[in-house]
Amino acid sequence: MTNSAIIALAAALAIAVSTIAPAIAQGLTAKSAMESIARQPDAAKDIRSTLIIALALMEALTIYGLLIAFMLISRI
Amino acid sequence: MGEPSKVLISLGGILDVTGEVVAMWILLAVVTAVCLIIKFTLKEKPGKFQNIIETGVEALDNFFMGLLGEKSRQYFTFLGSLFIFIIFSNYSGLIPGVGLTDYVKAPTASLSVTAGLGVLTFIFLQGAGLKKGVKHYFKRFISPIFIMLPLLVLDELIKPASLALRLFGNVFGEEMVTHQLYEIFPIGVPVVMMVLSLLFCSLQAMVYTMLVSIYLDEATETE
Numbered sequence: 001m002t003n004s005a006i007i008a009l010a011a012a013l014a015i016a017v018s019t020i021a022p023a024i025a026q027g028l029t030a031k032s033a034m035e036s037i038a039r040q041p042d043a044a045k046d047i048r049s050t051l052i053i054a055l056a057l058m059e060a061l062t063i064y065g066l067l068i069a070f071m072l073i074s075r076i
Numbered sequence: 077m078g079e080p081s082k083v084l085i086s087l088g089g090i091l092d093v094t095g096e097v098v099a100m101w102i103l104l105a106v107v108t109a110v111c112l113i114i115k116f117t118l119k120e121k122p123g124k125f126q127n128i129i130e131t132g133v134e135a136l137d138n139f140f141m142g143l144l145g146e147k148s149r150q151y152f153t154f155l156g157s158l159f160i161f162i163i164f165s166n167y168s169g170l171i172p173g174v175g176l177t178d179y180v181k182a183p184t185a186s187l188s189v190t191a192g193l194g195v196l197t198f199i200f201l202q203g204a205g206l207k208k209g210v211k212h213y214f215k216r217f218i219s220p221i222f223i224m225l226p227l228l229v230l231d232e233l234i235k236p237a238s239l240a241l242r243l244f245g246n247v248f249g250e251e252m253v254t255h256q257l258y259e260i261f262p263i264g265v266p267v268v269m270m271v272l273s274l275l276f277c278s279l280q281a282m283v284y285t286m287l288v289s290i291y292l293d294e295a296t297e298t299e
Contacts (some may be wrong), residue, residue: 049142053290056283060238063245 004076011072018065022058029054084177087135095181096189103164103183139282143289151292159285160194160242163187166277169251175210176255179200184247184280187240193207194240197288201235205295235291239284246280 021072037044085093136156140148183189201285205213219230250273257266
């Protein structure tokens with residue numbers, strides 16, 4: 001394999017792996033948030049704002065992966 | 077990160093005018109014009125236009141009130157401006173043609189702009205913390221035990237960096253996806269992503285200001 005092929009693979013892996021884990025985490029978070037809203041519709045507003053914050057913090061991990069992928073692609 | 081912006085007017089390498097700067101000027105002009113119009117036509121009995129603006133401001137006020145409580149009024153000018161700037165910059169990427177030319181680009185899709193916002197937020201947070209009392213400010217860094225000091229200092233520096241990277245990554249990613257779809261098939265297909273962008277753009281502005289207000293709440297909390 002040439003150097004640029006390895007870099008391309010690394011970039012693909014960086015974004016792919018960093019998407020899998022936060023996706024699972026976000027799914028679990030959304031699941032339990034929805035369950036709590038279904039159980040206690042009065043608390044929906046509080047739950048929604050904390051849910052968005054939690055999702056945003058997890059989203060950041062994917063974004064870091066995306067940035068690394070872009071950095072690697074610019075090296076090719 | 078990404079591609080360097082094309083310089084339109086060179087001003088000594090530091091203050092170069094790029095597509096993002098032009099977009100911010102347009103944004104500034106529009107927002108200032110709306111503010112001035114509203115200021116000079118303010119009435120007891122609001123018309124249609126004033127009603128729309130009042131609803132928006134009230135929604136923003138309620139949003140920050142829910143996060144910060146009574147002290148949100150004190151910081152409303154900064155947080156509100158931040159929100160308005162970010163949401164309009166995000167949406168400016170959806171105007172047809174923006175981002176495809178070098179002359180006008182969505183400001184928040186550039187790391188320089190979001191890093192600037194991050195630095196601004198950092199200064200604001202430290203300032204707000206210091207204003208509550210110098211002793212109180214330094215006490216926060218050694219609050220549970222003394223060993224936490226390096227971690228808490230690092231945390232303070234990472235906060236704005238992660239805010240900037242998150243905003244940049246999201247908006248830039250959306251722009252890239254829309255662009256790629258446009259390259260694949262220019263008619264109709266990019267609309268799918270643009271509809272999603274309508275949601276994500278406002279969400280990102282909300283997330284940014286929400287996190288800033290939570291950090292602010294941490295920085296200015298009194299026992």
